[in-house]
Every structure is written in structure tokens, then in C-alpha cells.
Amino acid sequence: MPDYTLTTSKQLQRRHAAEKRFQWYGRIAIAISVSFLVFMFTAIIFRGAGAFQQTEIGLNVALEEQVIDPQGLRDAGDISRANYKPLIMDAMQDIFPDVSERREKNQLYRLLSSASVFELGERVAKNPDLIGTTQTLWLPASSEVDLYMKDKIDQDVPEELRRLKDRDIAWVETLRSQGLIKKSFNKNFFTNGDSREPVMAGILGAALGSFFSLMICFIIAFPLGILTAVYLEEYATKNKLTDLIEVNINNLAAVPSIVFGLLGLAIFLNFFELPRSTPLVGGMVLALMAMPTIIIASRSILRSVPQNIRDAALGLGASKTQTTFHHVVPLAMPGMLTGTILGMARALGETAPLLMIGMIAFIVDVPKGVTDVATALPVQIFLWADSPEKGFVERTSAAIIVLLAFLIVMNLTAVYLRRKLERRW
Amino acid sequence: MSQTAKTSVDLTLRESKRSTFYKELAIKTILMASSLVAILTTIGIVLSLSFEAFRFFTKIPLTDFLFGLEWSPQTAIRADQVGASGKFGVIPLLTGTLLISAIAMCVATPLGLYSAVYLSEYASKKTRNYVKPLLELLAGIPTVVYGFFAALVVAPIIRATGSGMGFEISSESALAAGMVMGIMLIPFISSLSDDVINAVPQALRDASLGMGATKAETIKQVVLPAATPGIMGSLLLAISRAIGETMIVVMAAGLAANLTINPFEAVTTMTVQIVTLLTGDQEFDSAKTLAAFAIALFLLVLTLGLNVIALKIVDRYKSKYA
Amino acid sequence: MELSMTLDATTKAPIMSAKNVDVFYGAKQAIDDVSLDIAENQITAFIGPSGCGKSTFMRCLNRMNDTISSAKVTGDIRFAGQDIYSSKVDVVALRKRIGMVFQKANPFPKSIFDNVAYGPRIHDLAESKDHLEDIVVTSLKRAGLYDEVADRLDESGTGLSGGQQQRLCIARAIAVDPQIILMDEPCSALDPIATAKIEELMEQMKEDYTIVIVTHSMAQAARVSNKTAFFHLGKLIEFDETDTIFTNPANTLTQNYISGRIG
Incomplete structure (x- = not known):
């Protein structure tokens, strides 16, 4: 007589228990990760709010x-x-x-x-x-x-x-x-430069240093990034050179950030003798770092522009360049801008390469331009975190809150741009 | 139509064609030139690192660097001083780096993998939409923030827990830096593994479920084995990330080059030494400064090697199910 | 004894019976009020044009539709008298009793041996290593694959030809010793020779198992099945002895489909 039972047996109970356990491992893993995030944020806000x-x-x-x-x-x-x-x-x-x-x-x-x-x-x-x-x-x-x-x-x-x-x-x-x-x-915290005395120390100098660096980074990385993406997606034929460029871009994205700092030190500072500790050099190094991200993001946006738009333009007698720059690039622009903002947000949080090019000095004066000696927000955080004065703990946390606020604003802008402007095909 | 009119039409056509041709060529050249910046950057990195590293190896033999068990890069103030010639053995730095990376991977692998499995196989779409960005947030936080948190919050907690249990734990222990780095790596593992798990064909899950396997059995015995190559790739990428990570270790790990695998002790890493050697006072030609470039070259070879292998594995995996 | 067995064969209750089954995918109704019985140790074929719901209905029989979160099944489906959608029923136990073979052969990326041993292992059916080997060999033999793979059981199952892969999947289903095997267009991706092999195999399997087959090919249904159900637009149009359906259908819709005028 065959066995027709469909109810749970002892063995099945054990297996269902294993199933439940397995699901709980997943939930616990997520809970640990998320609670670490919450713990870190609250610890920093708790410590920093006082500043x-x-x-x-x-x-x-x-x-x-x-x-x-x-x-x-x-x-x-x-x-x-x-x-x-x-x-x-x-x-x-x-x-x-x-x-x-x-x-x-x-x-x-x-x-x-x-x-x-x-x-x-x-x-x-x-x-x-x-x-x-x-x-x-x-x-x-x-x-x-x-x-x-x-x-x-x-x-x-x-x-x-x-x-x-x-x-x-x-x-x-x-x-x-x-x-x-x-x-x-x-008020001092927002209007002063660095100081040896915690109560007088402010982040304006560092924030402007970051701002000038990002400006340089944008001026270099945005055009170069999207032009490269356009070349690789729209113009390049598959050959050895194109392959080499692609391999390079993928590998550059994986190079440790500190190595870019050494590149800046050896090439920009020692070889070209650009001014040390300045947002100019900082921005150039950040641009080289941000470029792979921008290129990879822009390429996927260009790829998502439907082929029939190119065909339509070419069919009307537009040249390759006209097709690309009058039709494809404008359509892809919001997406490429989003990618660039995300790349820049990453660059804003970078510390290690800036240490290598000397943006780590103690600087009281607020920088007025890209060639003034300056530091940057994350480096300021590093400097204060290193300081033995107890009063700086609070200020370090507060500077982190400010940095995270900037990052959140940049990321939200990117999300907003994507929602508002990006086309769905 | 007269004959002359016809010729003139032809001429204008040819002329406009020519100017268009040059314009197109110019634009194409500009585009190509900008894409060469990527190659130039790589060349710049390789050349600058190897050039300075080469100068370092004229002062310190390559074998001393690669196989030396001691790292104490102080240069002599006086020639007859004790310990006048600094020791430049990279092994303690490598073991320190690997120790911290191993701790980080011990934290990140189970958390990242279980998160990925839960999100891709169990979570409702709504949960997924909320939790995934939250996990990815971990990757967006600047590492200087992790470093601060590791040094200020995690290290004292670990120290206190350790002394409560009767362990002597250094305040710059490898454990604190490694654990926090592990948290940072979670999204690298979880989002890539998530993609990889989703790429496993539904047909395999159906086959397993259809013969009465539970979901967990299906995942453990069919989905994960099928996704193993891709998951390995994501783990390698995370390791490469851990080895090159700088700020967390600069702020939370030590400077002392101890040759140890005890996670309670302070160790130093390659990136920490690069930062230490190149910040502060430096004379450009001393072995001490040049050593930083030699370490960086070593680091570059290591991370790129891991990266190339990882991408190969992931690519092969993708083509298997594409 | 003799008498009771003969009686059994003719008057025995069907092993599965479905009454007034509806299936919805979200708001879309895929199955509309289907009732039919499946007799033990027989081959029942579901035919109909694509999108008629024959596969959807079959997936209700071992609750594979549970894996699609938007699917909702109502009505009454019984296996050996038990309501399979009752809360007391363990879906894992159900699927062990009612196995499934899919349209596209889906061997696991494991060795041939491990593919067949998968079910016995998860259900803990083998008492020893030898017993497990025994189960694997018997299943492969029953699926008519053993002679072709006997010397390479440790090679990957994905390396076999399409027809062999499908027979491997059948062996894998047999290995957990189910009472019913559901086959969802098992030959649609195979060449005629491989198809003939599987059809021959089904004929032999009938002695031990009840088989339900969804097929796109009327010829296949006519060749292998004892009973045939014709589905159209989510409804069961006609269900009868296969001979009757193909020679003397009661419904004009069935007649039109059989004669190739629709579908």
C-alpha cells in the first residue's frame, strides 16, 4: 500500500526548523548591518551635536x-x-x-x-x-x-x-x-578656519578647500569623462586600442585611492612643480579618481538611448557628429550628470590621496582660490580626530555631520535629477 | 537645366562634404584624445611608482625588501648611530595587512552573503526596496568616518570587553580596525552576490522545489553552488578593497610593525606606512620616502592582480548563464 | 482477492480530483472553474492551444504556483482524498509525492550521480551509502539512461545531450519515489528520436506511477495517453478517454482543435 500522507512528519519538522533558522540568519545579518549603521550615526550625532x-x-x-x-x-x-x-x-x-x-x-x-x-x-x-x-x-x-x-x-x-x-x-x-x-x-564653527583651540576651530577653511577641489575635479572630470564615454560608445570600433582603453578604465576603478595620491605627489608636485597643498592639485587627483566612475556610468546611459533615435537622425542625412551631439548626448545628459554627481560625492569623501599631496597641513586661513594652501573636509576630520585635545572629539563628530550632510544633499540631488529628468525608454 | 548649373551644384556638395569631413575628423580626434587620458593615468601611475621604487632598490636590495622580516624605516642621523641602516622588510607590513583584511572578511562574508541571500530569495519587494539602499549607504560613507568610529568607539569597547574576559587587548588592535572595515565591505559583497544569485536560472529552483526541497535546501544545495564562481569573484573584489583601504587603518591600526597573527595585538599595514612615510617632514631622496613608492608598487600589483582574477571569474560565470 | 483487485481497478476512487478550480494571477483569471479526476497508473494528457491554462492547471496539482506570489488558487483539489490546499498539508511532503519534470531540461550543475541522489538526500531516503547508490542506479535504469551514462556518473549532468538531460530529470524525479509525475511539455525541446525514447519510457513508467502530461503535440497525446483533457481559454472544454477525444469528440471546439482549425 503506497504512502499517501501529506502531513508533517518528524523529519519534515526538522527540515522546516532548518528553513526557519536559515531565514533568521538572513534577517540577523541584515539587522546587524543596519543596526551598525544606526549605531554609528547615533554615536556620531550624539557626540557631535554639542559642537x-x-x-x-x-x-x-x-x-x-x-x-x-x-x-x-x-x-x-x-x-x-x-x-x-x-x-x-x-x-x-x-x-x-x-x-x-x-x-x-x-x-x-x-x-x-x-x-x-x-x-x-x-x-x-x-x-x-x-x-x-x-x-x-x-x-x-x-x-x-x-x-x-x-x-x-x-x-x-x-x-x-x-x-x-x-x-x-x-x-x-x-x-x-x-x-x-x-x-x-x-557661529565660530561655521565661520572660522582651523585653530589649535577647540572653541575657536571652525570648518569654513576645510569646506572651502573641498569646494575648490571639487570645482577643479568637475571642470576636468566631467568633460573628459563624458567625451571618453561618447567615444567608446558611439565612435570607437572594436580594436586593440579600444580594448586597452576599456581594460584601463576598469582597472583604474580598482586602484587603491592612496596610489592616486602618490601619482599626484610624483607627477603633479615633483615633476610639474605645481603648488603643494592646494585645491588645484587636490582637484586634479580627485578628477583622475572620479573619471572611471563617470565614464562607466555615462556609457551605460548612452547605451540605453534607443538605436532608432540614431537611425532616425542618420536617415535624415545628419552626420555622425550631428547625430551624436544634437540627439544622443542631449538625451543622455541628465543621466550623465547624475553619474557625475555621484562620482563627485565619492571624491568629496576621499581622504588618503589628499594626505599624499600635502593637504594635511595646519591651516588657519580660509582659502580664497584654488592655488591657496588649504585642507579639505575629510582631512580636517582626520586632523581633529588625531588631536589629543578632548574638545576636538565633539568638533570631529560635528565636522562628520556636516560632511555627511553634504553627501546626502549631493546624493539626493542625483536621485532627484534621475527621477525628474531621466527618460525611461 | 544648363550644364553650368549642374556642375556648380556638384561643387557645393563636394565642398560641404570636405568641411564636414574635417570637422568630423577633428571631433573624433578630440574624443579619442580624451579617452587616452585613462591610459595616460595608468602609465603615469606605473611609471611614477616604478621609477621611485627603482631608485629605492638601488639603495636597498629587492630581496631585502621582499623577504625581510623587519620593518624599521628610520634613517640615520649619524653614520655610527645604533640601527643606522633602517630595516625595510615588507613581510611584517604584508602580514599586518592580510591579518586586518582577514578579520574584515570574516565579518563581511557571512553578513554580506546572508544579507544577499535573504534579500534576493526571501524579502518582499517592499523590504528589498528599503533595505538595499540602506546597505549600499554603508559603501557611501567616507572611510575617514569609519576610521574615527573605529578608533573612538569600537576600539575602547573591544578593549573593555577583552579586559573583562581577562585578555590584554591593544588599543590599536587589528581586531577593531578589521571589524569596522568588515562592516564597510558588506555592501561590496552583498550587492554583487545579489546580482549573481539573481542570475541563477529560475528553472533550477523550480526543479529543486518541484521535488520537495525546502527553500533553504534549494538555496544551500542548488542556488549557492551554482553561483559560487560569481560569489568568489565578489569576495576577491572585497579583499582587494580591504588591502588598499587606507583611512580606517591609519586611524585605528597601529604603527608598530609586529610580525604576528594575534588579532588582539597592534599591527601596521602597507597603506599606514605609506601615509606615515610621506606625511610630515620628508627629504625626497632618502630611502625612507622612496620606500613608500616601493610599498605602493607592491600594493598596486597585489590589488590589480586580485581584481583581474576576480573580473575573469565573474565574466566567465556571467557567460555561463547568459 | 482476485475479485477485489479487479473491482478496484474499475471502481477505485481517482488518485487526484479537482473540483471548481479557479486560478488568478493578480486580477487576471487564468483558470475558470475546472473539475477533473486523474486515475491511478494511467497517463492523463492536457492539450490545448498555448495560453489555454493547461500548464497553470498542472502546476496547481503540486502547488508549484505557490512560488509565484501573485497567483491565487481557489476550489478543491484532493490527493488520495486529502485537500492539498488545506493548512494541515505540508507542501514539501506533497511535492515529494507528486514530482515534476519541466519543459526545458534543468539538470543541476552537479554530477549525474548527485543530480539523481539530490532528492533521496534531502528527503533522507537512503539508509546507507550503498542504498543511495542503489536508488540512483535503479532510477537511472528506470529512466532508461543507465546504459548510456554508467561509466561517467561523476561527470556533470549539464554535459549530456538534450534528450539525455530530460531523462536525467525524469530519473531525478523518480528517485524520491513519487506517486504522480507531472510532465510539463517534456519533449518540446527534443528531436523526434529523443521524443520517441521518452514516450516509450512513459509507457513503461505507467505501471508504477500515475503520469500527467501537458503537451503541445496532439499526436503525442494520442500516442501515449489513456485520457485527454482539452483546455481552451482557461476552461476545460472536454475530458474523456483519449480514443473518444480524437475520434468522436463531443464538443465542436475540441473537434476544431483536433482537426487543426484552431490552435
């Missing part, structure tokens, strides 16, 4: 003329360079009258960022009418105080290992109780 705020201490500073501008010349340069330290110390003294010892006074003064004297000088120079008056001014607090206000100092650490001592903390608490300490939007 968009900055702690300031409010002081009633008497801006005495004989200290700031004894001759009354009102020269902006002299005013900004005047010695504001005693004025600030006096203002501090007003808040803490029982602090009298010199060492303690200096300690008190150090609650402020060492850059606050320069900041004060600049503010007064901009507005000389303030001289002779007493103003309530908010000046940047030191990095340690800033971290304390953001609850980022572990108070369980024994006092002798902390830079912010118990007495400093007591002072800060006094300021807090009097409403003389507050957190406000950190």
Missing part, C-alpha cells in the same frame, strides 16, 4: 580708554591688538570678589577661552564707540568649561587627573546661578 553650541560667559567689562587706546587715535589695528586681559580680569574680580591671590585670579581667567581677548579686541575695533563704556559682553568659555557645561566631563575621575578642578567647577556653578553662563549657537 553646534558653545558656552559663553557674560562679563561686565569696563572698556577703559587708557588701556585700549591711550592716544585716542581709534586705529582699528591698535584697538584689536590692545591688552584686554586686565579688563577681563577686573570684570571677573567683580563677580568673585573674594578671589584675591594672583594664581587664583589667573585660574579664574582661564575659565575663558584664550581666544576671548582677541574676540573682545575685534568686537571693540569694529565698534569703537564702546570704548569708555561698561558693557555686558558674552565671551567664549574655555574648552574645559564648555565640556563641563555639556556634561561631558566625568566627575568621578579624581581631581588631580582632571584639568577642570573642583574649585573651577564651583566657580562655574556660581556663574550659572547668577545667569552669567549660557550656551548659544556656535
Whole structure:
């Protein structure tokens, strides 16, 4: 008698359990990958969000003329360079009258960022009418105080290992109780170049360095990339040279990025003697890196333009060039632009090749052009990440948030372009 | 129609044809010239690396470089100084690189493959549309971000876990760098494997399901074996990526060239040494700087070799089912 | 005993019966109210013009339509009295009982031996290595392929000729010892000689298995089957003894198809 059972047997139960397990392995793998992504993003946002705020201490500073501008010349340069330290110390003294010892006074003064004297000088120079008056001014607090206000100092650490001592903390608490300490939007982070002092360090220099580099990268890689793609798709006949070019492009896409940096160092810097550490050279190196991506993407777009469009144009008596540049390329342009933006987004995140051509220097000044010495956003992240100062941890994370924001904007633009402009055949 | 009119018509035709011909030729030349930039780039890379590497090998013998077990590239300040001649053996760098790459692949292979299998065989279209871009996002994050995360978050966690279990783990352990690199590689493996798995003909799945195999049995015993060459190709590409990766190891791995396969210890890699040798003060002709080019040449040969093999395997696989 | 067996052969309940089966692909109806019975140890042929639903209906019989997410099957299909779409039925067990051979030969990219051993291995049918070998050899012999491949069992199954590949697929299906074998146009990609071999094979297999064959070729249906079902536009037009269908069809549509006026 044959067996007609269709219900689950013991053996089948085991096999179905194996099936379930297998599916769970897949789900778990995806869950791990995605949760790592979430973990990384939250860790960075959590660490970096604080950097968009900055702690300031409010002081009633008497801006005495004989200290700031004894001759009354009102020269902006002299005013900004005047010695504001005693004025600030006096203002501090007003808040803490029982602090009298010199060492303690200096300690008190150090609650402020060492850059606050320069900041004060600049503010007064901009507005000389303030001289002779007493103003309530908010000046940047030191990095340690800033971290304390953001609850980022572990108070369980024994006092002798902390830079912010118990007495400093007591002072800060006094300021807090009097409403003389507050957190406000950190404008410096977006308007300054790099600085040795965390509270004064900003990303504008690096962001402009990246911008200029990408500009150069676009100017070189976009035309070269699409012209190459057009040549390979529309003109080239299959021969040894074409094969060689294709093999080259595919292999270049796999060359480690740092090797492109060495190419830039040996050829652009040492052989052609182009200026070191500049967005010009950085952009050229990035262009060589981005080109394979742009070519490969553009070729697949050109390939998707239907043959009958070419046939129609050729049939009307248009030449090969007219057909290509009047009909095929315009139709493929949105897609090629999308590919280029994606390639540039990649280039924006590249660090290693830029290190090789010297865009790693400590540069305070904001670059004004492609031949100014500069750094780039990812390199700035690398530099700050390397810095021992604790205040830079926050800023590194904040710089990463800014970099990721740029990347997201570029990728969304590409997606938008693709949705809006690209044709479906 | 008179005879003269006819000739003039002919003439204009010929003239316009000629100008068109030159225009076409000029444009074709421009196009071809721009496509030669790719070749020039390759030539530039090969020439610059080999030229500098050649100069390096005039100072340090090739065999010392390839087989040397010690790496300490400091150059002498005084001729009679201790350790005056730096040691330029690439082996510790190679083992360090391979150790970190191996850890990365141990993380990336199961995660990437299982993700690819789940997404291509089980997930609904909707899940796929959400999860795939999310995984690909991992490949779009700049590596400097991974490096920062590895050094600042992952390494301390690993260290703390290790000391909790009684292991001494270096703060620049190969483990931290390798694990984070592994996460970065997941999308490289998952998206290529996904393509490869999708290319396995439905008929094979039907045959297996039709005789009462479960889906998992079908995948494990029919789909994956059929897709093996393509999957191998994707793994090789990921390894090549891991070997050439720079920022994660620069930020999270160490500088000390330890010849070890202990993942808890600090190791250094080829890319880390290139960066170390070429950033900071450099005199251009010293063996120390030139060594960077020799390492880079070695790295290039390694990654390109892997890449060529990988692409060959994938191509052969594709033509099998095309 | 003798008597009961004869009685059995004539009055026995059909091994499979379908009642009022509808199949939808999304909103499109592919099968419209089909009812038919399949008798044990006989060859039942499904014929009809392409797109008539004969393959779709056959794929309902071992629930292969489950693999297409948009497909929805309603109605009642019973195997040995059990509703195969019931929640108690294990589809894996069902497909072990009801095997399938496909239109295009689809051997796995494995050795000939591993192809045939695949089913016994997953269903854990062999008690030992020798037993497994035994199953493989018997299956290959039953599929009439053994003599051709006996000396190269470890070579890849994809290296065989088209007809051999299809017989390998039949051997692979036989190896799990099913009660019914569904064949979806098994000879459509084969030359006449290979086709003749498979038809001969089906005639022998009939003794042990129930066979359902979908075929595009009326001649094939006439040659091999005991009963023939004619499908048209998702409906079962006529189902009867093969002789009757081909010599004296009741329906004019069937008559037109048989005589080559439609299709």
C-alpha cells in the first residue's frame, strides 16, 4: 500500500526548523548591518551635536580708554591688538570678589577661552564707540568649561587627573546661578578656519578647500569623462586600442585611492612643480579618481538611448557628429550628470590621496582660490580626530555631520535629477 | 537645366562634404584624445611608482625588501648611530595587512552573503526596496568616518570587553580596525552576490522545489553552488578593497610593525606606512620616502592582480548563464 | 482477492480530483472553474492551444504556483482524498509525492550521480551509502539512461545531450519515489528520436506511477495517453478517454482543435 500522507512528519519538522533558522540568519545579518549603521550615526550625532553650541560667559567689562587706546587715535589695528586681559580680569574680580591671590585670579581667567581677548579686541575695533563704556559682553568659555557645561566631563575621575578642578567647577556653578553662563549657537564653527583651540576651530577653511577641489575635479572630470564615454560608445570600433582603453578604465576603478595620491605627489608636485597643498592639485587627483566612475556610468546611459533615435537622425542625412551631439548626448545628459554627481560625492569623501599631496597641513586661513594652501573636509576630520585635545572629539563628530550632510544633499540631488529628468525608454 | 548649373551644384556638395569631413575628423580626434587620458593615468601611475621604487632598490636590495622580516624605516642621523641602516622588510607590513583584511572578511562574508541571500530569495519587494539602499549607504560613507568610529568607539569597547574576559587587548588592535572595515565591505559583497544569485536560472529552483526541497535546501544545495564562481569573484573584489583601504587603518591600526597573527595585538599595514612615510617632514631622496613608492608598487600589483582574477571569474560565470 | 483487485481497478476512487478550480494571477483569471479526476497508473494528457491554462492547471496539482506570489488558487483539489490546499498539508511532503519534470531540461550543475541522489538526500531516503547508490542506479535504469551514462556518473549532468538531460530529470524525479509525475511539455525541446525514447519510457513508467502530461503535440497525446483533457481559454472544454477525444469528440471546439482549425 503506497504512502499517501501529506502531513508533517518528524523529519519534515526538522527540515522546516532548518528553513526557519536559515531565514533568521538572513534577517540577523541584515539587522546587524543596519543596526551598525544606526549605531554609528547615533554615536556620531550624539557626540557631535554639542559642537553646534558653545558656552559663553557674560562679563561686565569696563572698556577703559587708557588701556585700549591711550592716544585716542581709534586705529582699528591698535584697538584689536590692545591688552584686554586686565579688563577681563577686573570684570571677573567683580563677580568673585573674594578671589584675591594672583594664581587664583589667573585660574579664574582661564575659565575663558584664550581666544576671548582677541574676540573682545575685534568686537571693540569694529565698534569703537564702546570704548569708555561698561558693557555686558558674552565671551567664549574655555574648552574645559564648555565640556563641563555639556556634561561631558566625568566627575568621578579624581581631581588631580582632571584639568577642570573642583574649585573651577564651583566657580562655574556660581556663574550659572547668577545667569552669567549660557550656551548659544556656535557661529565660530561655521565661520572660522582651523585653530589649535577647540572653541575657536571652525570648518569654513576645510569646506572651502573641498569646494575648490571639487570645482577643479568637475571642470576636468566631467568633460573628459563624458567625451571618453561618447567615444567608446558611439565612435570607437572594436580594436586593440579600444580594448586597452576599456581594460584601463576598469582597472583604474580598482586602484587603491592612496596610489592616486602618490601619482599626484610624483607627477603633479615633483615633476610639474605645481603648488603643494592646494585645491588645484587636490582637484586634479580627485578628477583622475572620479573619471572611471563617470565614464562607466555615462556609457551605460548612452547605451540605453534607443538605436532608432540614431537611425532616425542618420536617415535624415545628419552626420555622425550631428547625430551624436544634437540627439544622443542631449538625451543622455541628465543621466550623465547624475553619474557625475555621484562620482563627485565619492571624491568629496576621499581622504588618503589628499594626505599624499600635502593637504594635511595646519591651516588657519580660509582659502580664497584654488592655488591657496588649504585642507579639505575629510582631512580636517582626520586632523581633529588625531588631536589629543578632548574638545576636538565633539568638533570631529560635528565636522562628520556636516560632511555627511553634504553627501546626502549631493546624493539626493542625483536621485532627484534621475527621477525628474531621466527618460525611461 | 544648363550644364553650368549642374556642375556648380556638384561643387557645393563636394565642398560641404570636405568641411564636414574635417570637422568630423577633428571631433573624433578630440574624443579619442580624451579617452587616452585613462591610459595616460595608468602609465603615469606605473611609471611614477616604478621609477621611485627603482631608485629605492638601488639603495636597498629587492630581496631585502621582499623577504625581510623587519620593518624599521628610520634613517640615520649619524653614520655610527645604533640601527643606522633602517630595516625595510615588507613581510611584517604584508602580514599586518592580510591579518586586518582577514578579520574584515570574516565579518563581511557571512553578513554580506546572508544579507544577499535573504534579500534576493526571501524579502518582499517592499523590504528589498528599503533595505538595499540602506546597505549600499554603508559603501557611501567616507572611510575617514569609519576610521574615527573605529578608533573612538569600537576600539575602547573591544578593549573593555577583552579586559573583562581577562585578555590584554591593544588599543590599536587589528581586531577593531578589521571589524569596522568588515562592516564597510558588506555592501561590496552583498550587492554583487545579489546580482549573481539573481542570475541563477529560475528553472533550477523550480526543479529543486518541484521535488520537495525546502527553500533553504534549494538555496544551500542548488542556488549557492551554482553561483559560487560569481560569489568568489565578489569576495576577491572585497579583499582587494580591504588591502588598499587606507583611512580606517591609519586611524585605528597601529604603527608598530609586529610580525604576528594575534588579532588582539597592534599591527601596521602597507597603506599606514605609506601615509606615515610621506606625511610630515620628508627629504625626497632618502630611502625612507622612496620606500613608500616601493610599498605602493607592491600594493598596486597585489590589488590589480586580485581584481583581474576576480573580473575573469565573474565574466566567465556571467557567460555561463547568459 | 482476485475479485477485489479487479473491482478496484474499475471502481477505485481517482488518485487526484479537482473540483471548481479557479486560478488568478493578480486580477487576471487564468483558470475558470475546472473539475477533473486523474486515475491511478494511467497517463492523463492536457492539450490545448498555448495560453489555454493547461500548464497553470498542472502546476496547481503540486502547488508549484505557490512560488509565484501573485497567483491565487481557489476550489478543491484532493490527493488520495486529502485537500492539498488545506493548512494541515505540508507542501514539501506533497511535492515529494507528486514530482515534476519541466519543459526545458534543468539538470543541476552537479554530477549525474548527485543530480539523481539530490532528492533521496534531502528527503533522507537512503539508509546507507550503498542504498543511495542503489536508488540512483535503479532510477537511472528506470529512466532508461543507465546504459548510456554508467561509466561517467561523476561527470556533470549539464554535459549530456538534450534528450539525455530530460531523462536525467525524469530519473531525478523518480528517485524520491513519487506517486504522480507531472510532465510539463517534456519533449518540446527534443528531436523526434529523443521524443520517441521518452514516450516509450512513459509507457513503461505507467505501471508504477500515475503520469500527467501537458503537451503541445496532439499526436503525442494520442500516442501515449489513456485520457485527454482539452483546455481552451482557461476552461476545460472536454475530458474523456483519449480514443473518444480524437475520434468522436463531443464538443465542436475540441473537434476544431483536433482537426487543426484552431490552435
